[in-house]
Amino acid sequence: MTVTTIGELPRQGEGDSYLTDGTTLGSWLLTHDHKRIAILYCLSITVFFFIGGAGAALIRLNLMTPQGTLFDAETYNRLFTLHGVVMVWLFLVPSIPTTFGNFLIPLMLGAKDLAFPRLNLLSWYLFATSGLIVLGGLIGGSVDTGWTFYEPLSSGYASGALVVVLFGIFVNGFSSILTGLNFVVSIHRLRAPGLTWYRLPIFCWSTYATSVILMLATPVLAVTLLLVIAEHLWGVGVFDPTHGGDPVLFQHMFWFYSHPAVYIMILPGMGVISEIIPAFARKTIFGYHFIAWSSIAIAVVGFFVWGHHMFVAGESIYSALVFSFLSFIVAVPSAIKVFNWLATLHKGSISFEAPMLYALGFILLFTIGGLTGLLLATLAFDVDVHDTYFVIAHFHYIMVGGMVSAYFAALHFWWPKVTGRLYPESWARFAAILIFFGFNLTFFPQFILGYLGMPRRYHAYPPEFQVWNVLSSAGASILAAAYLLPLFYLTWSLLRGERAPGNPWGATGLEWQTASPPPTDNFARTPVITRPPYDYPEPAA
Amino acid sequence: MSGGVPFLPESASTIAGEFNILFAGLLAITGAVLGLVFLLLFRFCAHYRRGNDAADRGHWGRKSWRWEVGWTTASFVVFLGLYAWGADLYLREHRWPSNATDIYVVGKQWMWKVEHPDGQREINALHVALNRPVRLVMTSQDVIHSFFVPAFRLKQDVVPGRYVSLWFDPTRIGDYHLYCAQFCGTDHAAMGGMVSVLSDADYQKWLAANATGGTLAAQGGVLYRKLGCAGCHETGATVHAPKLAGLYGSAVTLRNGSTALADEGFIRSAILQPAQNVPTGYAPIMPSFVGQLNEEQVMSLVAYIKSLGAKPAAGSPSR
């Protein structure tokens, strides 16, 4: 984005960035600065990511042998519950929006902060509190319902500690809602002069779509969990089949949130990829309007496909027919994005730094995840592989192969902007490639396992499945090592890394037009935008 | 179940055969798309890498809408085809043949209890005859379970408080895994066993060897008299209550004006929640039997009432 009046850049290496504006603990814990709040989120979700990851590692260790000798059934069930709950609500849902969304949205809008800075800080406190409550319930109590909390297993048959976990997720929901609200209002009201909707970076469009889902889906989860909590307290409830209630109603209400939540988890990643591909291909993004509107289409249609989680749950065959159809429809905008990214590469001048490697990995893995999603939307196919490892593999390709790759892509791409330091490129490339191969070795065998019929959430399994499980566990150990690598070299970069210039990638985004790290007020003077985004020069033929 | 590395599951039902064709089709189409994406990605990355001066980078395509409409339409049409194919098979998975034998299944933590029409009972096992279609009438006593036989390519969640059906026509003799696919608590992974498809002769032997006192319907009849149902529902009773002969499979007009099909689920509901299933012309005087009967007893009552049908209703026992 070319900017005509950017004002003078603060000088490099001087003590006038947001990082040096106050050094006490209080200046961090009571900050209203969106950039500092982003750092607070980043630190918290990193902790939660490794806790959830430890759960995954123990699950894979247990599944090395068919008898599941490492843990007894109850411990195993608690482990996958912990893994699911922590990864979904404490890592994936907040991951990119609360960190890079918080950091970048005001910068991309040319604003000094989000619309409601105090609410933003409150969101983080709610998030951190909810994390502690959830972990307290999961580790302190015996919660083994899985992250889906299906009724009536989660009421009459579950331990009281579940109430603590549900309450934690309820609090977490407030954090999600306030974050989404803040982004929606900011994108509507705080755009710099000249920054029309079609001059917004794609990341803003996808964050906007994500935020709308956060605002409209999360409340339904909140009230559903509240009904389960009340059912625990009274011993009777609206989902209770012994009182004429319908346990399948719980699934409808749960997936009304949790399916759109899948798009909360992938749309921001798509936004990140749409920033990185043009930057490293040195080329205007292909089909800007289609990529922008496809995010909105996903958010809207995504609200009407929840029933595809229930093809064998006892919903009527007519609703299954409708939900299957809509699930195919919602796949169309995702296909549009993939084809547009490919077209952006065409005639580009492509370089392969770590963020680009992650982005290319994202396209490959997301495509596999998306195509297997089509298989699952196919009614008769879903009947066989529903609740098997095929589903596990599918959504890990989207969540881990897609969203976690995008998170790492964003982390490396904006690392110089956030910290003012460069990261070690060779190490980063090595980690990116290792993650790609480790990931595929972990999860591709699970497609085969699922097709062979291995159900999910099994603590022990028939011996003929062992080969694929051992391969998967071997991949998981590579993946675990690869995820730990950035922890070391990024810490090194923080302490010893080379100072980063304002725009190390030669990218066009507004965030690159200010200093690295940016000053507290982001821009010395409010920028005025006169050009479309991704305005890279076209080489002469 | 042999040695070596398994790639494909066994196929042992009519549905499985059709499913395999569907899967092959899905694999071919998605594989082609995946191949295209991979090919373009690697080709562009190699050819347009920075530093390759041989690449022509001029004349960027800017008018994108032809491409957009092209690939949007192509995706949509392919998706529509996949949808129709999958939906067609799904519908047939839900339409059972009229000669199917009804076998009753109750799921509970952590076992499958099976009751055959002739009174044979088994736990975590199911014996069926080759090429003889079977319809399972299932419910759960506690939480949601899911009856899953990969070799049949079939799965159905078993929900407490209602009856669900699953039918199959076994096409190969052998023993096949039966799993619970819906997480149901601590011993979820242990809730399963084998479905054994037997030849007709072996099946008859198995039935004879496991014969019990009477058929399921007869057991239901005993319970029917013990609970005093006969006192109101038989001819000659002083209380005005609907007669049950021929009820199964008929359409019942309820007091609130709606019409219900008297299938297994309706009969179960009428026993447990009579107040909301009162036929028109009758007073709501029947007591509820909820809490007095377990699901297996309710199933025997349902089997008994089905056996009272004057016309042999669809799906009644073949022998």
Place this chain on the structure above:
Amino acid sequence: MSVPVLEKQFVDLAHQSETAELGIWGFIATEVLFLGGLFAAYSVYRYLHPAGVAAAAAHTKIVIGSVNTAILLTSSFIMSWASLAASGGESRLAGRLMWIAAALGLTFIGLKGIEYAQEIGENLWPGAGFSLDTAEPKVGEVFYFLYWVMTGIHAAHLLVGVAALAIIGRRANSGAYSRAYHSPVRVVSLYWHFVDVVWIFLFVLIYLPGRSL
């Protein structure tokens, strides 16, 4: 207190006010989905058991419910008046009117408390001690489960509204708002009306089934 603070991310006070109002509308949208989920659960259950729900609903206290409806509607009227007064620059009048609206809200809570006490006395609290003399007492128990959850959530919202009215009313009473800047009054007003509208839905869903004859 009398000088409004312009936060750095806004161009001017009008910009700040518009943004705050968009914020509360967004928040109300989330609340609609929150309560919508609850109403959907209630409606599905009522669809499954129409007679049992109607019989149980006949035991609700229609007189207190109706009086409370009138009280909330009145308070909304007064809140609208306060909002108009604030936009006309009459900050002190707006403050007093908001206190009256808050007092009506507290009256509602008081009456609701009496109603709750009567219901607990009639063993309508779900659980072991629950008893209801209808053909389908188990359905009645779930109806009262939903009754306590729905009215409890509404009462919690109302208490938040009373607190907000008291605080903003106090500021208004000290003359903090003017023709140019009164968005806090507009914001609490929108929230208060929303809580009122929710009650109208609750009144219809809870008190009226089984009373239509």
